[in-house]
Amino acid sequence: MINSVEQNSNLGYSRCYVAIGSNLADPVTQAQEAIVALQTLTMSRLVSVSSLYASKPMGPQEQPDYINAVACIDTRLAPIELLDALQHIENEQGRVRKEHWGARTLDLDILLYGDDIMSTPRLTVPHYGMKEREFVLYPLAEITPQLQLPCGQALSVLLEACPRNDLAIYQNIE
Numbered sequence: 001m002i003n004s005v006e007q008n009s010n011l012g013y014s015r016c017y018v019a020i021g022s023n024l025a026d027p028v029t030q031a032q033e034a035i036v037a038l039q040t041l042t043m044s045r046l047v048s049v050s051s052l053y054a055s056k057p058m059g060p061q062e063q064p065d066y067i068n069a070v071a072c073i074d075t076r077l078a079p080i081e082l083l084d085a086l087q088h089i090e091n092e093q094g095r096v097r098k099e100h101w102g103a104r105t106l107d108l109d110i111l112l113y114g115d116d117i118m119s120t121p122r123l124t125v126p127h128y129g130m131k132e133r134e135f136v137l138y139p140l141a142e143i144t145p146q147l148q149l150p151c152g153q154a155l156s157v158l159l160e161a162c163p164r165n166d167l168a169i170y171q172n173i174e
C-alpha cells in the first residue's frame with residue numbers, strides 16, 4: 001500500500017475506489033503501469049493502492065490467472081468523466097475487448113464513487129459484482145478496512161461471507 005489513507009477534506013472531491021485487473025500481456029506490468037497512469041489522472045489525486053494480488057479467474061477457467069488490485073482516488077471528475085478517463089487508460093494500454101468474461105489486458109472498474117448509487121447504460125455504481133468477488137473485497141479491505149458501502153453494509157461483514165479462494169498477495173509496492 002502506498003501513502004496512508006488520508007481524510008478527504010477538500011470540498012468538491014469524491015472518494016472513489018477503482019478495481020484493477022489484468023491477465024494478459026504481462027499482468028504485473030499492466031497493473032503497475034495503470035497505477036502510474038492513475039497517479040497523473042486529471043483533477044484527481046491517488047490516495048492509496050493495495051498490494052497486487054494473484055487470483056484465479058472468475059468465469060471461464062481456460063484463461064490465465066489474474067493480477068488484481070484496488071486504488072483509492074479522490075477526484076473532481078464526474079462519474080462519467082472518471083469512466084472516460086479510465087477507459088482512456090485501458091485503451092492506451094492496448095486493451096482489446098474480447099469475449100464476455102474472457103481474458104483481458106487491463107480492466108479498470110469503478111467500484112464506488114463516494115456514496116453515490118447510480119445505474120445508467122454505461123455505468124453502475126456500486127459495481128454490480130463487487131460484493132462477492134474476493135479479488136475486489138480483500139484488496140479493498142487492505143486499504144480501507146472500516147469501509148461502509150452506500151447501502152450501509154460493512155465491508156467487514158461482506159468479507160466474512162467471501163472465501164479467499166486462492167487469492168494471494170503477489171507483490172508489495174512501495
Ligand code: ROI
Nearest residue numbers: 021055056057058059066101102
Ligand atoms: N477474475 C479474476 N480473478 N479477476 C478479475 O479481475 C476478473 N475480471 C473479470 C472476470 C472475467 C469476471 N474474471 C475475473 O472481468
